[in-house]
Amino acid sequence: MLIRLILLSVLLFSSQAFSQSSDQVSQELEDDTGMQGGDIFSDFNEDLESSQVLEDERFYRYGRFFSVNLGGGMTTFTGNRGQAYDDNHPTFHLSVNYFLDFQKAVLLGVEYSKHTMLLDTEVNGYKNLGKIGAVVTDMTRLFVGYKYYFDTTDLGTAITYSNPYIVGRLEYWYQRNKFLDRKSFEDVKGGGIGTGLGFGFEFPVELKASYVNVEFLYHVVNFFDKFTQDYAQYNDPDSTYGYDDLTGNVISVIITYNFTW
Numbered sequence: 001m002l003i004r005l006i007l008l009s010v011l012l013f014s015s016q017a018f019s020q021s022s023d024q025v026s027q028e029l030e031d032d033t034g035m036q037g038g039d040i041f042s043d044f045n046e047d048l049e050s051s052q053v054l055e056d057e058r059f060y061r062y063g064r065f066f067s068v069n070l071g072g073g074m075t076t077f078t079g080n081r082g083q084a085y086d087d088n089h090p091t092f093h094l095s096v097n098y099f100l101d102f103q104k105a106v107l108l109g110v111e112y113s114k115h116t117m118l119l120d121t122e123v124n125g126y127k128n129l130g131k132i133g134a135v136v137t138d139m140t141r142l143f144v145g146y147k148y149y150f151d152t153t154d155l156g157t158a159i160t161y162s163n164p165y166i167v168g169r170l171e172y173w174y175q176r177n178k179f180l181d182r183k184s185f186e187d188v189k190g191g192g193i194g195t196g197l198g199f200g201f202e203f204p205v206e207l208k209a210s211y212v213n214v215e216f217l218y219h220v221v222n223f224f225d226k227f228t229q230d231y232a233q234y235n236d237p238d239s240t241y242g243y244d245d246l247t248g249n250v251i252s253v254i255i256t257y258n259f260t261w
Helices: 002-033 042-062 079-084 157-162
Strands: 066-077 085-099 104-119 133-149 165-179 188-206 210-221 250-260
Touching: 066 079, 066 104, 066 210, 079 085, 085 133, 085 250, 133 188, 157 188, 165 210, 188 250
Parallel strands: none
Antiparallel strands: 066 085, 066 250, 085 104, 104 133, 133 165, 165 188, 188 210, 210 250
């Protein structure tokens, strides 16, 4: 009986000592890590939120919110379409930018250009009708896009001043071909989806108020008459005109004056 009492006393003492030791270890961990309630990320989250608030305040104070851009430039083509067209400059441009923060903006706009193709021969699409003459093509494109401005904080003054960016656009090209020398011919119309990728620079005229923008874009467009053989030479071996198709991509350079708020 005495032995049982001694064993029971030892077990009770050991359990109490272990409980006190566990409580002491937990308290020491809280003291060392500064944790209260066991959330080891609380300080990190607070710092992150504070940093975001400061960045938002800086943007609202010093950033641009939107801009209206007016300008012009040139549009030209590669491949067979480039050989067929004489470009009637300028290209006209109107767009709006909405700035998400210092480095990102979305855009919406429209551009228009005119081009002339001379068909001094008979062609497949208009057989036995003689030489077709001049065909004027009006091209109007609507686009939405995204701009990303590079962080130039640690770069030279000249680069910082130029505000370099890259841009991507999704475009819809509407095309209308008019036969100037054949008034009886109906206009040929159609549309195609395209994309544009490029880069540009924005030079401030007055900070936060106005900028001069220069942009270079390369476009890949699925024109409705891309693979047409209507303008291929027919029954006129002495002519140097006529085009087996109108494949080719687009290059544009646009200069705009941006009114910014």
